[in-house]
Amino acid sequence: MKKFARGVAVALGLSVMAGGASAESLNLALSGASPSGLWSLLGAGLDRAVKATDPDSVITYQTTGGGFANIALLSADRTDLGLAHDAELKLALAGEDPFKAPITNVQAIGYMYNWAPMHFFLKKSIADEYGIDSIDDLAKSGAAIRVANNNAGNVVANITTFMLDEAGFDEATIEKNGGVMVRGGSSQQVDLIHDGRTDMVINGIFVGHSSFMSVDRDEDVVLLSVPAEIIEKTNEKFGTGTYTIPGGKYRNQAGDVETVALGALLVASEDLPEETGYELAKSIVEHIDEIRSVHSAMAPLSPELLVSQKTLPFNAGAERAYKELGLLN
Template identity: 75%
Template sequence: MKFPIKAVAASIGLAVLASAASAESVNVTLSGGNPSGLWSLLGAGIDRAVKADDPSGVVTYQATGGGFANIGLLGRERTDLGMAHDAEIKLALAGDEPFDAPIENLQAIGYMYNWAPMHFFIKKSLAEEYGIDSIDDLATSGAAIRVANNNAGNIVANITTFMLEEAGYDEATIESNGGVLVRGGSSQQADLIADGRTDMVINGIFIGHSSFRKVDEGNDVVLLSVPENIIAATNERFGTGTFTIPADSYKNQTEDVVTLALGAMVITSDVLPEETGYMLAKSIASNIDEIRGVHKAMQALTPELLTSQTTLPFHPGAERAYKELGLLK
């Protein structure tokens, strides 16, 4: 049977187009946070993981105001991917502050880490004088404590405020005891306690992070424990997870301290093409050492952790990739 030349040419053209479409390289923007922080390093690692499979693939890191901002960008379809803490995502899904309404188009690519525990450091002299071993001793101690919380608008500040309020230690109680609440990021808090301008610093941060290593090594401080009921209430509210800071992580810490930890993941929206999500997730899982290598704090990242999140549905392409790799059923 003979076929018209035009028909044959058209069919060949369609085949070429289909082949080109299926082989199209990943080219996405990942919205992160601080341009010099860990999330920027993760962006570089993800870009390297993509390039390991396709040198033409590109993941461009975009510095933003952080997880809340990234969720907002995804909700308005103004970025391809975003980094966000699980606690921020939980608030977005519920439409709680700072969101005006639920964000309903979010999907997961994968977990990056779940080991940024809440630390409550207080000067040892105050803890011994007033018998403060746990955060639920703070309110009843009567001690005038200058307490440093994170900056307003940061998810760690939200979690800190919630935990202190669960312990009966809200700002009014701090002030009625003669103390004061101050705010600052991790490096600012380290400077505040070193300069004698605060007595207690609080943050959700990796064990041994440089800022809190400075706090521990440059000051005589102890790490307070967190009651189980406060851990449970916080986990329920923010989607955080129970975490143990091993004994001897800090100089005055002779026993394990049970607290809770934040996690962070790469997320997207439901407009990301399925094939893009598939290639991206497959590259991340298959070349995970590219991400593990960006910082010593990322050594615990595994393909199994990558797929362990339960906060969001996986992007269909990512889900397909993980099923092919045997990481999801």
């Protein structure tokens, strides 16, 4: 593999040393997203995991535009590792927008999480007035609703648009009913609803995430349900999974709400050496508490979750490590 623009060299496989064959220390670049979000914490946890095996190993986190950008970097052999949502990888494999052709030269190291469900929060006053308790009630209600979708270029925006379209609540219908669609990330959406500039916020985010907890705490909102057929179609297109938000997680949510959830994978180029993948996967499993400890949202991470992804083939070395550890047959 190559050296990259930021000067991070790649660690390679095995070398013969004076005392015999010994694995070299890992020195890998990990492409994530923002410098302050969960993915940066995952980068820190992965770095700690490989250091627990070998203090000279290092995983260097680098900021990028997110999963879509990371897949492109891996495909072009410009980074060693990347984080990407399963939905982004599904679009990449199919060559769908924003990709111009199918990308097939990426492989999985492991599933990092699969519990970031889509939330559809609507102001309770509107829900009560128009009898809205599901996203398929939105269009037929005729209500003028100011809807906050995620920023264009974020896969959550793709999923939101698809789900609203399936519910008959596309942007044309929103505008016909006297509403409007605005764009913003999770923190921007919080500001929009707090400032009275939107009536509905939508995001794929961990249950209990601080941004949407503040919406639930400071605004009188309800969590809308999602029809089973929309969940099924969304999962088929984006590789998401069905997820139940337990009743009582939010103030006005008495019962369970089923929706879809995004997951994120640790991914490598198919050129990542087998022995590197082996050492990396083995360190992750053996020191998984280093990753769990970076944030309370990562507490459910388990070795079994790591190997449960079905989106990509595993790196051969990672697969070998998982088989040796009894996680794969």
